Amino acid sequence: MTTTELRNAALDIFQHALRSVDARAATRHAVSLQDSILRVGDSEFDVANRPVYVVGIGKAALSMAVGLIDRVGTKIARAVISTGPSSLISSLPPTHAVFYGGHPFPNQQSLDAAQAAFELLDRANLERAVVIFLISGGGSAMMESPISNDITLEDLQRTNRQLITCGASINEINVVRRSISAVKGGRLAGRLTEAGLVTLIVSDTNSGDESSVASGPTLPTADDQSKPLEITDRYSLSALLPESVVSAIRNYNANTNIKPHPFYILLDNNMAVRATAERARELSFNTTIAFDINEQPVDEGVNLLLTRALGMEQPGCLISGGEFSCRVSGDGRGGRNLETVLRCAIKLHEDAQKSTVVLSAGTDGIDGSSFAAGAIADETTIPRAHELGLDPVEFLQDSNSHVFFENLDDLIVTGPTGTNVRDIRIVLTG
Secondary structure, eight states: OOHHHHHHHHHHHHHHHHHHTOHHHHHHHHEEEETTEEEETTEEEEOSSSOEEEEEESTTHHHHHHHHHHHHGGGEEEEEEEEOOOGGGGGSOTTEEEEEOOSSSOOHHHHHHHHHHHHHHHHHHHHTOEEEEEEETTHHHHSOOBSSTTOOHHHHHHHHHHHHHTTOOHHHHHHHHHHTBSSTTTTTGGGOSSSEEEEEEEOOSOTTOGGGGGGOSSSOOOOOTTHHHHHHHHTTOTTTSOHHHHHHHHTOOOOOOOOOOOEEEEEOHHHHHHHHHHHHHHTTOEEEEOTTOSSSBHHHHHHHHHHHHHTSOSSEEEEEEEOOBOOOOSSSOOOHHHHHHHHHHHHHHHTTOOSEEEEEEETTSOBTTBSSSEEEEETTHHHHHHHTTOOHHHHHHTTOHHHHHHHHTOEEOOOOOSOOOOEEEEEEEO
């Protein structure tokens, strides 16, 4: 296969993966209402004389909320949704209060959304209502309330900036986030004592780690009490974080007062990865899923990807998911997917590889500080860059991979997708 054919195939495969993780469709499939019986997954609630309230958080919250309306309609009395901008906002009735919480850093609407959710949950307790939580990735910043009044919004923003640029894994970041939040670590659902509740999740974490989605606002965690402090010490963060935050971390007590309730995983990265592989096989690629290449530091992950892919029978397709950890070293625009592809392009050029295409993109349609989902590259990428006077190593050092690929017209731009199940990486060899 030619490089052009491989590039077209990689884009086709990624688009198929996105279609396979439609959050609206997955929510419709999970929920039904017949007479007065509301079914959510395997759970049933008699809502003849009970109001139904909804709290949605994250990048898939609007898609999930619309899917819920498709099935339950006017039975939803009130909802609080905190998410990013979306055209789906016009599909929501006036009973749904929408907040545009910040990402990747909380903003004032993140705090306002938390307050509105607290008030709704207090009302749900009084009315013994049924509450459906819609939780998805990206929600860690979109709904927030600090555990201490001493912690300001600016303190939260500074803390999140340090966390996501220090090279820590997403799980480590979430552990620290939970320790300073009145929402995360099950504390949001912990406010419910008299209401019925159920959680639907579009997961951007590993299987079995659902309590980390949006830092787990409705599910208990098994974190050791000392873990947040260990993590801040590991990445030398204590001197960089506000004193109010460091104090909260030192005094952290995990929340264990959470009413047991059912939760259901609607979509996750494994589903997206398997759908990706299914499409690759339909296109006649010898396909392998590398489940073990998922959360490595980006430089290590790139080496593993290319070494394994280039050893496959051709035409070959190696697929991996998860999220590489990526330390920010400059002031440019980019993200882990863009840096993954840039590093791969450099290595393909250094090793003089032929007919090899690499695509890495986020299923949410956004990569770090970039508006792109990711990028695509091949063995011609670096020579084309040199013709334009671009030094790929300088762009890498400046964490400016977005601008590099923008110049080459190799960005993958989908816009916000309304879902979020981590990243997809595709390496095709022909």
